[in-house]
Amino acid sequence: MNELTRIETTLKDWESDQEVRWCPGCGDYAILKAVQRTLPQIGADPANTVFVSGIGCSSRFPYYMESYGFHTIHGRAPAFATGIKLANPELDIWLVTGDGDGMSIGGNHTMHLLRRNLDCQIMLFNNEIYGLTKGQYSPTSRQGTNSPSSPLGSVDRPLSPCAFALGSGARFVARGFDVSKKLPEVLIAAHAHKGAAFVEIFQNCIVYNKDRFDDFAVPKGADDTQLWCEDGQPLLFAGGTKGISLDEPNCTLKIVDVVDGDWEAAHVAVHNTKNRGLAHMLIDLRITPQFADFPMALGVIYDDPRPTFEQSVIEQNAKAAEGKDANLAKLLGKGQTWTVEG
Amino acid sequence: MNELTRIETTLKDWESDQEVRWCPGCGDYAILKAVQRTLPQIGADPANTVFVSGIGCSSRFPYYMESYGFHTIHGRAPAFATGIKLANPELDIWLVTGDGDGMSIGGNHTMHLLRRNLDCQIMLFNNEIYGLTKGQYSPTSRQGTNSPSSPLGSVDRPLSPCAFALGSGARFVARGFDVSKKLPEVLIAAHAHKGAAFVEIFQNCIVYNKDRFDDFAVPKGADDTQLWCEDGQPLLFAGGTKGISLDEPNCTLKIVDVVDGDWEAAHVAVHNTKNRGLAHMLIDLRITPQFADFPMALGVIYDDPRPTFEQSVIEQNAKAAEGKDANLAKLLGKGQTWTVEG
Amino acid sequence: MATLAAEKQAGQTAPEAVVVRFAGDSGDGMQLTGGQFTLSTALAGNDLATFPDFPAEIRAPQGTLFGVSAFQINFGSTAIETAGDAPDVLVAMNTAALKVNLPALKPGGLVIADSGEFTKRNLDKAKYDTNPLEDGSLAKWDLLAFDISALTLEAVKPFGLGNKEALRCKNMWTLGLALWMFDRPREPLHQWLKQKFAKAPELAEANIAALNAGHAYGETAEISGPLKQVHIDPAETEPGLYRTVTGAEAISLGLVAGAQLANLPMFFGGYPITPASAILHHLARLKEFGVTTFQAEDEIAAICAAIGASYAGQLGITSSSGPGIALKGEAMGLAIMTELPLVIVNSQRGGPSTGLPTKTEQSDLYQAVYGRNGDAPMPVIATRSPADAFECAIEACRIAVQYMTPVMLLTDGYIANAAEPWKVPDPASYAPFPVKFLTEKNDGENLLPYKRDAKGARPWIKPGTPGLMHRIGGIEKQEGTGNLDYSPENHQAMTDARKAKVDGIANDIPAQDVCLGEEGGKLALVGWGSTFGPIHQAVRRARRKGLDVSHIHVRHIWPLPANLGDLLKSYDKVIVPEMNTGQFKTVLRDQFLVDARPLNKTSGQPFQIAEIEAAIEQALAE
Amino acid sequence: MATLAAEKQAGQTAPEAVVVRFAGDSGDGMQLTGGQFTLSTALAGNDLATFPDFPAEIRAPQGTLFGVSAFQINFGSTAIETAGDAPDVLVAMNTAALKVNLPALKPGGLVIADSGEFTKRNLDKAKYDTNPLEDGSLAKWDLLAFDISALTLEAVKPFGLGNKEALRCKNMWTLGLALWMFDRPREPLHQWLKQKFAKAPELAEANIAALNAGHAYGETAEISGPLKQVHIDPAETEPGLYRTVTGAEAISLGLVAGAQLANLPMFFGGYPITPASAILHHLARLKEFGVTTFQAEDEIAAICAAIGASYAGQLGITSSSGPGIALKGEAMGLAIMTELPLVIVNSQRGGPSTGLPTKTEQSDLYQAVYGRNGDAPMPVIATRSPADAFECAIEACRIAVQYMTPVMLLTDGYIANAAEPWKVPDPASYAPFPVKFLTEKNDGENLLPYKRDAKGARPWIKPGTPGLMHRIGGIEKQEGTGNLDYSPENHQAMTDARKAKVDGIANDIPAQDVCLGEEGGKLALVGWGSTFGPIHQAVRRARRKGLDVSHIHVRHIWPLPANLGDLLKSYDKVIVPEMNTGQFKTVLRDQFLVDARPLNKTSGQPFQIAEIEAAIEQALAE
Ligand SMILES: Cc1ncc(C[n+]2csc(CCOP(=O)(O)OP(=O)(O)O)c2C)c(N)n1
Ligand SMILES: Cc1ncc(C[n+]2csc(CCOP(=O)(O)OP(=O)(O)O)c2C)c(N)n1
Ligand code: SF4
Ligand code: SF4
Ligand SMILES: [Mg+2]
């Protein structure tokens, strides 16, 4: 995020003149709208906003935003973003990537951006499939996924993008899904975080991996399957009748029943976005087989800022220059010299 | 690891005829000896053992082992190992890499090998520096490291290799250091783990990052600074006078005093190599500023096997072939055909 | 080469060849229609070539210009080598399809359009101000517009489908009409539909009804108007068993055959990319042939894993397109240095950078021949057609294992997707080249992993072999022992040895032939890869006109056949048509110092025969 | 070109040039000794060239053959362009150094050896059966062996150093002797040592004492034996301020100058690799010049970040060596497609693959000119020497920003590490080329990010500029608007435009000159890059013999200077000496159809003048 003057815009101001070319019904449309809804709320300036992406259906995103946009090459968006931000730290950078782009070929760049803590928002559209190349399984596809490249089911164990992000040193990790009404909230929080903000967005690829997230990302049963994490609030779900509690002897999480709203009595844990240990455990819920019956942790799971990379670089550059005379002629003539007389 | 007939060898049998070309005093020598000491203990067969490495001082390792060896290209050893193991699952594969090779350029391949869970041992020689290219800071270098490429100190936040490995889905994570007597033990455990076994080995680059680990990796004070983790054993250190305990309300770890050896009374946690949450926390000790005063967790921190990648691939290949007649002529003539009469 | 339009004008009845293009929305099933029509054409004994041309988008919104998908087929009673320059018949299933494809239609050609689709809304989407079916703008073509949508709905009514599902049968209605037009039996299609919809018999019935209705419509409509039934005689073809094959399929099969001839299991490391993915998909279904497919995390891992597998004794193969091949360059260097076999398939597409992923081009030849750091010679083979791809894949495998070297196999998007009849080869007719791994020390007491055989190849040693432990890597290695060696003489010697080994392949491949025309003369057209069809046809036409021009088509791009230099020098002029800015011509000029002139096209579309014909005429007129 | 050995034989006293090689263990400080001797040589007004040659290992074990480090310097009273074929004087600080370097020594040359190092143990390590200082095997050279170790220990005794520390002064003792030999003042060295050891004055004193002792030894020893003081007259040099510079330094400075002339901050994205890292290291210390250095996680990230910075309005620069450049190919394609400025520096080393990281080669020219997918033209510039590197770096920056294109700048390990005197340029003497970013719509109401100027370049638009929001990427773009466009005509037009833009640079660079000899004649030697020195000297020698041979040295490898074709055709024969298997000759033959003959060397060592001289003589004798 960037602290600049607020600019008044509307959703329409963020629509580019390019025809949107995703499949009808694709979850990307909803995310596009959510972003276009979010930016006016945070007072973003189109001229100061840059969307950077790799390659994939998701990575077409920048074309549809009336802002600056760079649709780069597969997996490398984090590296481009790093150069852009270091060259002009005033720019507000949104990185758009997919589970293939950001976690398969681009995993390393994602990791290094996170550990360096470059100030930007990373939106990883996780549809658990390679959309653009017509449906091969991806590093986040569940085991057994049938696809053109895995006709008998994929055998690879999937990666959890949020676990990977935390392991890489991310200081902000959040989750949302394409059609969620709360997505703008999550994005606003990501933007408010100074540093690299990693947001996994579950996204429905209706052509190649249809309704893959229906077990939690549909209104029906949402109460039981979604755990919206909020800093300082108890980790409740199922309309407040259930909660997540720390199972101390086992150093793990358990579900507890909450009677009459008395969550304290039920030892429901209070969410603390600065607790890394808790974040590790929350992220595993519903995804790790052991926690399959838990709800999916959504919202801001971890948020504990540290100095950003570009800030440190700029400070060091400034310090290096302090009191120095950047005279090129002098520089060229540095060291031991001698004069040949004419 | 591989379950094959035990072969009787001695340390000498594992020494190749190539002159060892590390700097005199380099920690790599000690690791080489430790490995050459370990292999006879596990009954390994030189003809069946392959050392695969990338590029770096550490990656010269294969040349010095009297086994098969492949010194590949920078950062890609995990990918080569994957091909080798899939082509011949009988081979026992040791991957040797450095903090630059495995975590900088090769981070992505390391991650994908870990998530797929290819059966092999990964030894990451972490000297927190690029040795071979003459001393630039690496992704594990501490902030402020002075080096030819960071004359004013590095600003990048360092990566924790073990945290990264866990985040990538590793099922075995361990730590040791070059001159540690216990290193063979750790390697034996890594070898015993069926699946990808990740071992971070702190290594002294005496030329470019001299004695960087002296705060815990020297005999003096070792008791207070080393926490050797053993499955089923209490997490004790300082000669049993101190222990690590779970600080429940904060979901974090704390140091407790143990009086008269009564660690249970002091609520010292019992190490459980199958507890992922605990592993996450142990790994952070001493490294994360918040836990700077804790001892360094060493030994087997996490060990919870899952089916291996090559096993699943082979099973699927076999299943696919089951009952099928692999007749090439038939395959060529498959689909709708027609005959042109002569 | 007579065509429908031409013949019609001349008042004849049996054209030698016809070009038909089916075009519609991506959702209209045009590729399926085209594929089935291709099959029926093949069954009718015509020779044929096809060109599928689909949008870059996965599912473009309905009715948009960029969402148009087309399938062109050229079929006839003589040898067909291209999908045809311009269609004689255009079947336009919607408004946008007409707009996009009309410019290509031959003057006097026939437009068949679904008038039911020409609504105001669709006209807008296709950016038509007025309805072209009505405003007279199609005057220079024959027009047959009728409400295929309505006719289809009518035909499938009995089966109680929803409107959307019912309309999905439109393509079968159209196919029925096409079958009637070219006098084809419907039974194979009935069979196919029953199989395809085995689980939903009512869908099978509905589609069959639509097909029959289209067919019946043809019979009725013939009475008046431009619609005439045409019968194309079977082409004279070598007797034997035939099927259709695409390039991607043929390469996959050729690689399987190559591995079997080498007596090796195959390891395929790939990462999805258009248009290369099809090979991964095909091979993933052939596990019973000793094939392991590995979808890697990226192209680098894919090639490295394949090299690893070769190191371990399997036949390592990897495949990608331009941007992915670019990423593999460093690892290719390692395979060259460690002298391990490897086949790298490049399915070329429009470049540079991401470029035009779904369009075809031949612009990765530079990359293939020269695109690596250091002196890094590597054999390069180019396929000319889907059928040829099978042979080339086998040849690539042979060279890889016999010379212990990576080999690049070039194909392109056009070959990968196009289908053509293929005489099913008999695997027994290929000479096997079984690999012999080294199992014992090869120099008395010593092992010399870099001792070379007569071909200049080093032994292949599988890890796991008792007593042969050794180490290899990417640093320069001592002659013989393979130990690290930085000495000047050794580097010179090894650089020379690597070069000599690859150069020597020139003596182990067939001499270059002239595939049409004579050795020597006024003009030679030298092609490579998928330009074979248009060059061949253009040269044939020119020769029919009495022009002194020959066609040479090069399979072995590197090293070049030993006789090629002399052959080229036997012509006054040499023209090199390429779908790039002149890459192969660089190799020829460098190697033989012949004045090879470029004829370039970089529009992402194959050459038209006429374009090449014009170039021939111009060159000979100069 | 007279040399010490030659002159001595001829009985003369003042040779024109002398070649000295200092060789010792990696730990002996030979590079430092060489560097300081270079400086004193420069201060003495001689022209000079150097060749540092160090082992691949960081710190090889003491006394081993592979641990030998050497530094060669050629200096004289006339123009010096190479580090010399064979040394006149070899200073061998230990046994292994003698063994490794002796073969290079000129017959009749002088060996100075530290006999104190020739212990049994060291003789074994160096694989000597008997002591060469004693067994007469050095008979064809002059030998001066004395116990430098002991003499040094003696000299530094007063300062109470430990044995190890005391022995570290050996190199200064040797330097003192060398200073005496060539009649050089010691004061600058005293100054330098005081500065260097400002924090440990006793070390400064000890080193000074050692230096003085070596010097004194020379004076005393002269009385008898082969040691003679030699005075080399100052070379005639253009008046002005001078310093020594290595290629890596000069490129770094040139890039800084280029950015300043373009009026831009510089962003440098790098990843360590030998021998390219030196540029990263230099630039990391120049932050006050608006330089940001970014050590990326790999070469791909390094170039992508640099492109990102260029996109954001800084001058993006990246640098690597062969294997790393291979990884950057895909991203170069994106820079070509998005038409963003970028300078890519390739410090070439021995290949293929990891190859010989510390040795020099010119084998990445193919990769530079051709090594990308798609039709991806990119300008390529090659530096010929450390001093020339400065100019070339500026030129690369100019072309990059004026043509909105990536530019490849080729240098090599030899140039990167070698030092030579450099007339300090005056920045004001370079024409600035300040960049004008687009700040307003450039087509009335519309923004056309791909509207081209007279040079064919598109405007550079910084994100952050109000009202100019637009999107770019690697997919083919519509002319003018830059929107996605897959249409055939557009791809043809854009491919042509990209090619025309780069081709057009040929008219914006100096015409190719003949740097020695005449336009036209019997033979031209056409070189590029670091072969300048040996070619130039060989041609000079041949011309002195009356041979009709000229030297052409090409800086602009792509596009080639407009007049080069005609120029080459004005010679009967053209020879292209290259440290590769013949890569530039491919470009010349392709472009001009001239029979450019290769003269290749791939030993990881620079050409010797004599090798090229022999080739000239042979070619003219044919
Ligand atoms: C170097 C390179 N390799 C491969 C590709 C092909 N490719 C394009 S997008 C993609 C995967 C996209 O998956 P994801 O990031 O999940 O995006 P989605 O389409 O699912 O939104 C691949 C493999 C490419 N464009 N470039
Ligand atoms: C593609 C490529 N990039 C860069 C290099 C240069 N390089 C060799 S080793 C190395 C880093 C080594 O660091 P690490 O892995 O920590 O090994 P160490 O030497 O410290 O044991 C680098 C950058 C290379 N060989 N190849
Ligand atoms: S393929 Fe999937 S992800 Fe891509 S646009 Fe279509 S629905 Fe969306
Ligand atoms: S540079 Fe460091 S890591 Fe490399 S061999 Fe020397 S001491 Fe060991
Ligand atoms: Mg996806």
Ligand SMILES: [Mg+2]
């Ligand atoms: Mg290291």
